[in-house]
Amino acid sequence: MAITKLHEIHDRRRSRNVGLGLVLGLFVALLMGLTVVKVTVLDPARAAQEVSR
Amino acid sequence: MTDVTISLEGGRQDSREAGFGDYFALLKPRVMSLVVFTAFAGLIVAPGGLHPFLGFFAILCIAIGGGASGALNMWYDSDIDRVMRRTQSRPIPAGRVSREEALGLGLTLSAFAVIMLWLATNVIAAGLLAFTIFFYVVVYTMWLKRATPQNIVIGGAAGAFPPMIGWAAVTGDVTLSSVLMFMLIFMWTPPHFWSLALFMNADYDKAKVPMLTVTHGKRATRNHILVYTILLAGFAAAMFATPLAGWTYLVVAVVMNALFVRGAITLWKRDEDEAEADGYKAEKAFFKLSLAYTFLHFMALMVDKALFSFGIGGPF
Structure with a gap:
């Protein structure tokens, strides 16, 4: 039988799930940014090489 | 956990389930703000430059490392936190997060912060962050906090590392300038916390933490505050021997140290x-x-x- 009445515990659980989702999304974005900066900005020669290929 | 387990286990389990904010509270966000600020300062005043994204990334790693130390501290000190009124509402004593969860979160975030800082900047900064976490959790929390009334002095060292890490993230080394920034926070911590302990004594007493006010009394604490404040003024003045201090620092150091020493003397004179x-x-x-x-x-x-970067003023 489906639970129809929402309890405060569901809010807390949702906050955990949404929070974890945001943290993971942020982690992916940070790694992406770190990779871009390390590969291109900090090593322009390599970046130019990659573009010319 | 499913909805079925809630109905089986009833109200007790229900009230214990943590929200995202409870896990965030384990990271001691207020302490983290000081860590972020001083690490940022270390990073900004360091000679040379760091790509803004890497600078942001480094600060984030230092903040996460500091937060991880906080979670590990709450894991180990949950028995004390249960007794002290100030800490009773923390997630573990309040029953919203288990000790095991705090331990897992602390260890995971510690490893994450150190490795990512290494990848983003250099091994010196990452090594300093790893040592800071180790120092705060093992040396301070597990070993000396409950063993000596000098616990605050030792714990202060852990809080003093962030500007040094910020500096190392840019330069990859440790110099007199970064050591003096460390000393500024290290010598500031005892008068800061002991003055708090003077009017929060009952709590530490109840938790049987050997705070100086409990073991040696408030008279000795007032003496210690004065000595450390005078030593602190000396280290603040020593900053003039580095290329970091200019006119702004001169004005701030003179005014603030005069006020701080005067305040310490007032405390010392009082009974x-x-x-x-x-x-x-x-x-x-x-x-x-x-x-x-x-x-x-x-x-x-x-x-x-x-100001130096705009050609205004210069180091003494």
């Missing part, structure tokens, strides 16, 4: 009867002043760095 009579007014004022002290010193260093 308990006097303090109780006015509700620890001078002690509370000294504690508030201590908050401004660190903030303004590091702000001044950053302002001077900005």
Whole structure:
């Protein structure tokens, strides 16, 4: 039988799930940014090489 | 956990389930803000440059490392936290997060922060962050906090590392300038916390933490505050021997150290009867002043760095 009445515990659980989702999304974005900066900005020669290929 | 387990286990389990905010609270966000600020200052005043994204990434890693230390501290100290009124509402004593969860979160975030800082900057910064976490959790929390009334002095070292890490993230080394920034926070911590302990004594007493006010009394604490404040002024002045200090720092250092030493002398002259009579007014004022002290010193260093870059002023 489906639970129809929402309890405060569901809010807390949702906050955990949404929070974890945001943290993971942020982690992916940070790694992406770190990779871009390390590969291109900090090593322009390599970046130019990659573009010319 | 499913909805079925809730209905089987009833209300007790229901009230214990944590929200995202409870896990965030394990990271001691207020302490983290000081870590972020001083690490940022170290990073800004360091010679050379760091890509803004890497700078942001480094600060984030230092903040996460500091937060992880906080979670590990709450894991180990949950018995004390249960007793002290100030800490009773923390996630573990309140029953919203288990000790095992705090341990897992602390260890995972520690490893994450150190490895990512290494990848983003250099091994010196990452090594310093790893040592800071180890020092705060093992040396301070597990070993000396419950063993000696000098616990605050030792714990202060852990809080003093962030500007040094910020500096190392840019330069990849440890120099006199970064050591002096470390000393500024290291020597500031005892007067800051002992002034708090003067009017929060009952709590530490109840938890049987050997705070100086409990083991040696408030008279000895007042003496210690004065000595450390004078030593602190010496280290603040020593900053003039580095290329970091300019006119802004000169003004801030002179004014703030004069006020701080004067406050420490006021505390030293007072006795308990006097303090109780006015509700620890001078002690509370000294504690508030201590908050401004660190903030303004590091702000001044950053302002001077900005002025130097525009060709205004220069190091002494």
